[in-house]
Structures are given as C-alpha cells and as structure tokens.
Amino acid sequence: MSLLLDARKKSQQALSAHGADGGRSRNELSLEEHTKSGPAKPGPDSASSSPEDKARSAGKNLFGAKSPVASLASGSGINRNLLLALGGTLILIIGGGGYLWYVDSATSSQPIITRAPFTAAPVPAPAPPQKTVVAEAAAPASADGAQQAKLASDAQHATKKPVPQSGARIRLKPQQTDLIDPLIGNAYLAYRSGKLGEARQMYLEVLGKDAQNIDALLGLAAISQQLGEDGFATQYYLRVLTMDPRNAVANAGMSALSMDENSESRLKNLLREQRDSAALHSALGNIYAGQSRWAEAQSSYFNAYTLDSKNAELALNLAVSLDHQGQPKLAAQYYQRALDLAGGNPPRGFDHAQISQRVQELTR
16 A cells, blocks of 8 residues: 555656656656566466555556556647647638539529620600790880881882883984985884884885885884884894994894893994984993893983983883882882873883882882
8 A cells, every 4th residue: 555655656746847847748757657667577476466566566557547648638738729720721621612512513503594785775866845935025116117117018019110111112213314205204103103003014115115225124123023023123123234234223122132241332332423322322221221230221211311202111211220229209200201101002011000000109
C-alpha cells in the first residue's frame, strides 16, 4: 500500500515539474519513469509473490495507464486550431460543390426559351391641334376705314373701264386732189355716218374706174377694219403702201393690224414729218396703251383729238387714258364728250351704256 502511495506521489511530482519548466513534455516524463522502473519481469515464482510485490506491480500499471492519457490530452491541445481550420475548409468545399450541383441540375432540367428581338412599337404622330374659333368683337370703323369700305363696295359694283378704240374712224382726207370724183366725197360721208355698206359700194365703184385710187383703197381698208375683216384691210393698206410707203393712214392702220417691236419707232419717224396726222398720233397712243404706259398714251391721244376734235372715238380714247391715271373729273368730261359726238349713231364697238354708267360712277 505504501508502494502505491509512493508511486502516486512521484507521478504528481513529475506533472508538477513539467508545468514548472515547460521544457519537457509529459511524454518524456512518462517515458523516463517507465524506463527507470523497467518492465516487470515475471518470474517463475510470480504466483507466489508477496502482497507487497502485488501492490508494487499494481501501482506501476496504474502509472502506465495515466501516461498515455496525459500524452493524448497534451496533443489535442496543440492541434485543436488546426483541426478547426481543416473542418471549416471541408465544410466550405462540400457546400460549394453542392451549390454548383444544384445550379447545374436546375439549368439542365428547364427548357431553353428563345426570345424574339425587342422591337419598339411605332409612336403614332400627334394629332393636329384643334383650332379654336374665337369670336372677336367688331371694332367700330374709323373714318378712313369707312372710306375704304365704301371704295371697296364701289369697286365691287363698278363697271370695267372702257377700252381704247384701236380701229378709230380717222378722217380720210382726199389724197388725189387733181381729179376728185364726187363719189369719193359721198362715200366718205356715208362712212362717217356709219353707213358702211353704202360707203363700200361707192368706194368699189370708184376703184372700178381707177384701180390705183388711193382714196378708194384707204376707204375700203378702213371699212374692212371696222367690220373685223382684217385680211381684206391688210391687203388694201399694203396696196397703198406699195404706192406711198410713208402714207400716214396706211401706216397707222397697219400698226393696229400687225404690231411688232419696230412699230413704235416707225410711227415716231413718220410723225417727225407728219405731225398733223391724227391717225399717226392715235396709232402711237394705242401702242402705249397696250403696254399700260398711260401717261404717254394720254399725250398721243390728246394730240390726235386736237387734230380731229369731232371724232367720238378719239375723245373716248383720251377719256380712258385719263381714267387709268386716276383723274376722274377730266375722264368724266371726255367720256361725256364722246357720248355727245357719237349721238344716235355710235361707231362700231362704241358701248354707249357702259360709257354712260362710267360717267355716273366718276361724278358721284
């Protein structure tokens, strides 16, 4: 029993010494003690050993059993952190592998859906804004506004301005003064009176006697022009111009029938020599009027009217030129003069009713 206690005491001292110096391990102590003690040698008389030998043997066995336990406890304390790190890494590896397996199985089990490319729907054009009709209060018209409204109303109900008479009847002075046929005078009076058929018959009778009679040719040309027979008028005028290229009446008549770019200069050249020709002044006025050169037309018409103041058509042309220049009073006077000269037998194309209405409009 004392041996058992002695062995236990030595064991405690060895453990205490190991804790004091920290340099020697419990395994070494255990090994040293075990070496010192030595293994029990069984003898032939072990069965008949004394009780003290049995107690000593039991103490050694007890000491040997405690030494591995202490060694194991010391080793587990040293490797605990390593075991924890290895365990955590193993858990992460197992968890990551399980997640990858789950994702792969889920992807392979679902069918692949092909999506059509996204196409933006067309944006409808904005509707046009609705126009809002706002009733505006009528402002009182001023004096100028009232006058303009009156002029507009008058213009709406006004007749058109008369047009110049391009084929005005020109006084046909006798060209051949040597032998004047009485029929020439009678034919001219019939022509001035508007008896064109009677005048033509007389001129043809004179022309039958003398094919070169310029007075008969000019009379027949003027009558044809009044009747709108421009072809016959041109033939008669050309026959006169063949005999007398500078004949004022023939040139004036031809300028009305076939006007060209040289007509103006040709008439001006003739007027330098024959300034007393009403026919040339009237023809030049017609050219200006056709180009809306009303101031120049007025001057030419005035010269023609001055040379033949009994001619209703020349008075009418002068009135028209004044009307276009905004001279209502003078225009009304010459309109009225033309009406008086025409009398009850107005020339062809002379619109008596239109001229009378225009006089009333200009004299209000």
